[in-house]
Amino acid sequence: MKTIPLILIGCGGVGCHLLQHIVSCRSLHSTQGLCLRVVGVADSKSLVVVEDLLNKGLDDSFLLELCQVKRGGESLSKLSHFGECRVFVHPESQGKILEIASQLGKRTGLVLVDCSASSDTIAVLKQGVDMGCCVVMANKKPLTSTMEDFEKLFTHPRRIRHESTVGAGLPAIASVNRIISSGDPVHRIIGSLSGTLGYVMSEVEDGKPLSQVVRAAKSLGYTEPDPRDDLGGMDVARKALILARILGRQISLDNIQIESLYPKEMGPDVMTVEDFLGHGLLLLDKDIQERVEKAASNGNVLRYVCVIEGPRCEVGVQELPKNSPLGRLRGSDNVLEIYTRCYSDQPLVIQGAGAGNDTTAAGVLADIVDVQDLFP
Amino acid sequence: MKTIPLILIGCGGVGCHLLQHIVSCRSLHSTQGLCLRVVGVADSKSLVVVEDLLNKGLDDSFLLELCQVKRGGESLSKLSHFGECRVFVHPESQGKILEIASQLGKRTGLVLVDCSASSDTIAVLKQGVDMGCCVVMANKKPLTSTMEDFEKLFTHPRRIRHESTVGAGLPAIASVNRIISSGDPVHRIIGSLSGTLGYVMSEVEDGKPLSQVVRAAKSLGYTEPDPRDDLGGMDVARKALILARILGRQISLDNIQIESLYPKEMGPDVMTVEDFLGHGLLLLDKDIQERVEKAASNGNVLRYVCVIEGPRCEVGVQELPKNSPLGRLRGSDNVLEIYTRCYSDQPLVIQGAGAGNDTTAAGVLADIVDVQDLFP
Numbered sequence: 001m002k003t004i005p006l007i008l009i010g011c012g013g014v015g016c017h018l019l020q021h022i023v024s025c026r027s028l029h030s031t032q033g034l035c036l037r038v039v040g041v042a043d044s045k046s047l048v049v050v051e052d053l054l055n056k057g058l059d060d061s062f063l064l065e066l067c068q069v070k071r072g073g074e075s076l077s078k079l080s081h082f083g084e085c086r087v088f089v090h091p092e093s094q095g096k097i098l099e100i101a102s103q104l105g106k107r108t109g110l111v112l113v114d115c116s117a118s119s120d121t122i123a124v125l126k127q128g129v130d131m132g133c134c135v136v137m138a139n140k141k142p143l144t145s146t147m148e149d150f151e152k153l154f155t156h157p158r159r160i161r162h163e164s165t166v167g168a169g170l171p172a173i174a175s176v177n178r179i180i181s182s183g184d185p186v187h188r189i190i191g192s193l194s195g196t197l198g199y200v201m202s203e204v205e206d207g208k209p210l211s212q213v214v215r216a217a218k219s220l221g222y223t224e225p226d227p228r229d230d231l232g233g234m235d236v237a238r239k240a241l242i243l244a245r246i247l248g249r250q251i252s253l254d255n256i257q258i259e260s261l262y263p264k265e266m267g268p269d270v271m272t273v274e275d276f277l278g279h280g281l282l283l284l285d286k287d288i289q290e291r292v293e294k295a296a297s298n299g300n301v302l303r304y305v306c307v308i309e310g311p312r313c314e315v316g317v318q319e320l321p322k323n324s325p326l327g328r329l330r331g332s333d334n335v336l337e338i339y340t341r342c343y344s345d346q347p348l349v350i351q352g353a354g355a356g357n358d359t360t361a362a363g364v365l366a367d368i369v370d371v372q373d374l375f376p
Numbered sequence: 377m378k379t380i381p382l383i384l385i386g387c388g389g390v391g392c393h394l395l396q397h398i399v400s401c402r403s404l405h406s407t408q409g410l411c412l413r414v415v416g417v418a419d420s421k422s423l424v425v426v427e428d429l430l431n432k433g434l435d436d437s438f439l440l441e442l443c444q445v446k447r448g449g450e451s452l453s454k455l456s457h458f459g460e461c462r463v464f465v466h467p468e469s470q471g472k473i474l475e476i477a478s479q480l481g482k483r484t485g486l487v488l489v490d491c492s493a494s495s496d497t498i499a500v501l502k503q504g505v506d507m508g509c510c511v512v513m514a515n516k517k518p519l520t521s522t523m524e525d526f527e528k529l530f531t532h533p534r535r536i537r538h539e540s541t542v543g544a545g546l547p548a549i550a551s552v553n554r555i556i557s558s559g560d561p562v563h564r565i566i567g568s569l570s571g572t573l574g575y576v577m578s579e580v581e582d583g584k585p586l587s588q589v590v591r592a593a594k595s596l597g598y599t600e601p602d603p604r605d606d607l608g609g610m611d612v613a614r615k616a617l618i619l620a621r622i623l624g625r626q627i628s629l630d631n632i633q634i635e636s637l638y639p640k641e642m643g644p645d646v647m648t649v650e651d652f653l654g655h656g657l658l659l660l661d662k663d664i665q666e667r668v669e670k671a672a673s674n675g676n677v678l679r680y681v682c683v684i685e686g687p688r689c690e691v692g693v694q695e696l697p698k699n700s701p702l703g704r705l706r707g708s709d710n711v712l713e714i715y716t717r718c719y720s721d722q723p724l725v726i727q728g729a730g731a732g733n734d735t736t737a738a739g740v741l742a743d744i745v746d747v748q749d750l751f752p
Contacts, residue, residue, distance in 0.1 A: 158749055171554055174547065174551070175551075178545075179738070179742070182739065183401035183738070183741065331722070333722055346729060348546065348728035348729075349727040350547075350726055351701070353719055358718055362558035363554075365558040369557040
C-alpha cells in the first residue's frame, strides 16, 4: 500500500468537497493500492494537524465533521473536539506547515494541496517546493503572480499539478501537457472558460437584453455576488495566463489585453452593485445588441473567449462562426479548441461543465492520485 | 538527466512516426531533463539491438534511415549497415527482447512500446510485465484478448499506458482514468470512434447513397483496403471493449453486440472486394436511406457508435438527437461523450481527429513521457 500524506490549505467550498471525495474514495483507492493520509487541514485562520505526523492521518469522521463546520460558514477553530490533533492559529499556522513540509517532504513525501483563492499561500508553496513537496492547486493566484513565482513553483514540473485552475475538472491542462510532451506544436488555443460569460453570450445571442440576462444569471447563482467580477474578464485572463505560461510564454497579467463588458465609469469604486444592476447595465444593452446583430449578419455569433496564438494573448468578445464548437456553445459549459500540427484543420475540442465545487474537487483529487509515482 | 530505455515493437506506420517524433523531440525532452534511449527496434521478422545495452541507444541517424527503409515497405533486415548494433531474426528475436527485458527491467527500467497490430506480441508483453517493464501500446490486440491477458498486463496499472488504442492521440483514456481515480462514477460513454464510419454516417445523412459514400471514402484513403473491415464494426468493438474494461467490466469481445453494416452473405469469405464494391453495396442503399429518413422524421440523425452503460456494451447504428455533440459531428472526427456524476446533464465531450499515424504516434510518445516517474 502506497501512502500519500497531504496538507489541505483552504477547506471551504472546493476544499470541503475534496475532503468528502477523499473519504468516499477510501475503498476505491485501497483497491488501487493507495492511501491518502490527510495530516493537516488549514483555513485562513487556523491549522489542524494530526499528532502522529509520520504514521497517522486525521480521522475520516473528524474530516466530515470539519466539512460540516465549514459548510456552516464557521472557522476551523469552532470544531467541538480535536481528538488526537493539535491546532495552530494564524500566523503560527504557516510556520507549522513549513515545519511539517521539511519533516515529511524528503522523508515520506508530502502534497501541499491549495484549494484557497488567496495569494497568501504563494510563499508557503514556494518553500514547500524547496523541501521536496508536491503541489496540487485549484487556486489560480500562485500561477498568475510574477513569472519568478511561476518558475519557482515549476522548479520540478513533475511535482506540480493544477488541472482545476482552468475549466474546473475538465482535462484541459492534462491534455495540453500531453500535446506539449509529444512535441506537437500548439498553434492556437481559443476557449470559452467562464460558465457565466458563456451563458451570458449565448442568451444575448437569442435577442435578450444584456441587463436582463445578467440579472437572470445572478438570480440563478451563476455569477459572483458582484457580477462585475465575472463581466470584467479578470478570471478568464488568469486562466488564459496559465495556459499561455505552460505553453512557454513568459508573460504576466499586465501583458494580456482584457476587454471588460462594462466601462470604467461603472466600476466597483464608482458605482454600487445595486446601481450597476439597477441602471448601469441598462446603458450597455444597446451596444451589445448592435454587436450581436452585426455578427449575425455575417453568419457569426459573439463569444467571450481567450485567444492564445504566437505572442498574442487576449481576452474578450470575438465574432466566431456559428458553426464551430465555440459558436455552437449553449449554456454554461466551457469549451477549449486546441489547434496543433496534429489538429490543424479541425481542433481538438474539450467541452463540459467548467465550474462547480464537486467537479473542481474531482480534478484536484485526480491530480493528487496522479503524483503517486513520486512517493516511496 | 533521466533516461528511459525502450524497445519499439512494430516500426511501420505508427512506429515509424514515433521514431521520427522521438528524434525531433530530442532537444525539447532534454530541456525537460529527459532522454529517450531506443535500445531496440523490431518488425515482424527482425530485431535490431544496440551493442552497449546499458549505456547507449541506437543513433538518431540510424533510426531515421530505418524509417526510410520501412516507409519503402522493406523489412528491417534490408538496412544497408548496422554499425554498433546486432540483428536477430524471428523467432530468435522474441527471446532476445525478453533477455533485454530481464536485464534492464528491474535495473534501469525499460518500456516495451507496441506499435504493431498483431496478437503475437501478447506473450512478450506479459512476460515483460513480470520482469518489471512498463508497457505502452497503440496495438489494441493485447487489450482485447482474454480477460486473463488483460488482467495480467494490468498487474501494475501505473506501468501500463495505451492512450492511442482509442481515438488515436485524443486524450480519451487519460481523461477516463482521471475520472475514475477521482471517484466520479461513469454512468455512460457513447462515442463515434471510427473516422471512416463517422464520415460515412454524416454523408448518408445528406442523402447520398451508402454505396457512393463508401466508394468515395475508399478513394480518399479513409477506409481499409477492404472497406468491410471498417463497416463490420470490429475495430469499434475493440475500442469499446477497452473502454468497458478500464471501467471495470469483466467482458470479452463475445459479449459485445456488434451491428455490421453489411450482411453475412456479403462477407469476405463469400464475396470479393470488387464484387462487394461493385454490386453488393448497392443492395444496402435502400435500407440505410429509409433509416436515415425515419430518423430525420424524428428530428434525429444516425450515428455508428459504441454505447457503454451499466452492463450494456453495444456497437452499431443509433438514432441520436441532431442537436448533440454526436449529432452535430461532420466528417471523420471522433467524438466521445462521457456522462458521470459531475457531468450528468451535459456530458464531458472530447472531439478531434481519431486516426492518422502522426496523431497516433504523438499519443504513444506522450504515454512514454508520462511513465518517467517510474524510472530511476
